[in-house]
Amino acid sequence: MSAPRGTGVCIVNKTHEASQKKLDKMDQLGIPLAPLTKYQAVPIQSDEEYLQYWRDHEPYDVAE
Secondary structure: OOOOOOOOOOOOOOOOHHHHHHHHHHHHOOOOOOOOOOOOOOOOOOHHHHHHHHHHOOOOOOOO
């Protein structure tokens, strides 16, 4: 007999740098890791970070 859909085990490897950064961001924002069945919107960057990115990486015309 198999487990019902959606009841699988999720493993989070905290030794991966990218995973640790995401977990740290969630912790800073007060977003719990569990329950995993509940969708959590996690902003990837603040408005200021977004604006700074585009100041540093100005769009260009691909024809140039």
